[in-house]
Amino acid sequence: QVQPVESGGGLVKPGGSLRLSCVVSGFTFSDYYMNWIRQAPGKGLEWVSYISGSGRTIHYADSVKGRFTISRDNAKTSLYLQMNSLRAEDTAVYYCARDYYDILTGYYGWYFDLWGRGTLVTVSS
Amino acid sequence: QSALTQPASVSGSPGQSITISCTGTSSDVGGYNYVSWYQQHPGKAPKLIIYDVTERPSGVSNRFSGSKSGNTASLTISGLQAEDEADYYCSSYTISTTRVFGGGTKLTVL
Numbered sequence: 001q002v003q004p005v006e007s008g009g010g011l012v013k014p015g016g017s018l019r020l021s022c023v024v025s026g027f028t029f030s031d032y033y034m035n036w037i038r039q040a041p042g043k044g045l046e047w048v049s050y051i052s053g054s055g056r057t058i059h060y061a062d063s064v065k066g067r068f069t070i071s072r073d074n075a076k077t078s079l080y081l082q083m084n085s086l087r088a089e090d091t092a093v094y095y096c097a098r099d100y101y102d103i104l105t106g107y108y109g110w111y112f113d114l115w116g117r118g119t120l121v122t123v124s125s
Numbered sequence: 126q127s128a129l130t131q132p133a134s135v136s137g138s139p140g141q142s143i144t145i146s147c148t149g150t151s152s153d154v155g156g157y158n159y160v161s162w163y164q165q166h167p168g169k170a171p172k173l174i175i176y177d178v179t180e181r182p183s184g185v186s187n188r189f190s191g192s193k194s195g196n197t198a199s200l201t202i203s204g205l206q207a208e209d210e211a212d213y214y215c216s217s218y219t220i221s222t223t224r225v226f227g228g229g230t231k232l233t234v235l
Contacts, residue, residue, distance in 0.1 A: 044229035110218035111161035
């Protein structure tokens with residue numbers, strides 16, 4: 001089944017760190033931009049970060065800039081999110097999501113066509 | 126980057142049509158034809174239903190349609206069905222090459 005699988009969530013104290021992972025299969029991982037998107041309990045979606053297929057292009061939301069680091073290992077078809085200096089407001093389900101890419105035309109679409117099921121991060125003392 | 130503005134809730138009866146708006150600025154919705162819409166049922170991951178303002182992925186019902194005028198995009202669902210009851214989110218590419226979501230709209234099928 002072509003669906004990313006996130007892991008690494010859990011309970012962490014404010015100021016602590018956590019590393020999320022997302023393993024994918026069923027497509028050529030290195031061809032695709034990948035994203036982290038989060039959803040606080042009972043709240044809406046918030047885009048967090050994206051990374052290009054090569055890893056050379058990276059962007060972050062202002063809310064996590066300087067605290068979170070996105071990375072990928074194309075050999076392991078895995079995406080990561082290193083989260084440091086965690087705050088209560090970082091509590092959320094974190095989703096790994098793929099940006100659309102048409103292999104035949106080389107067209108990149110700025111939308112999320114494949115989502116994982118998410119992993120819950122709880123920041124609390 | 127401020128979130129796009131969506132109504133908190135909309136409702137309609139089975140068979141009716143509803144429209145959900147998504148208002149941004151010229152730096153996101155108004156500046157690019159890269160608006161997408163997602164449907165999320167409780168406890169599930171979001172699902173793409175509209176991309177590039179008006180396009181529908183394979184397998185998505187043609188009861189879902191999208192449009193845009195100026196800084197406001199819209200999602201219309203025609204022939205409402207009970208299974209359409211869900212949360213709906215818009216998203217746009219931005220001038221900063223980042224992405225932004227709307228606050229979400231809860232659709233209730235009466």
